[in-house]
Amino acid sequence: MIVIQAKILDSTHLELRQPILAKQGKDILISIPDESEEDHLWQDVSKKHFLEAYSDQDAIYDQL
Numbered sequence: 001m002i003v004i005q006a007k008i009l010d011s012t013h014l015e016l017r018q019p020i021l022a023k024q025g026k027d028i029l030i031s032i033p034d035e036s037e038e039d040h041l042w043q044d045v046s047k048k049h050f051l052e053a054y055s056d057q058d059a060i061y062d063q064l
Helices: 037-052 056-063
Strands: 006-010 013-016
Touching: none
Parallel strands: none
Antiparallel strands: 006 013
């Protein structure tokens, strides 16, 4: 899987930040993350586990 950025021009058009190697007329899949509260849950859990991996001497990472 390749992940690239795209700018939303309108509800049916995207502008890719880089070209893709797909032939014209070929179907592709686009994944758009929801911005709901549930989607932030995994980010909070991930951050918690990340911070637990460091000792008190590594407090620089607490400001994330």
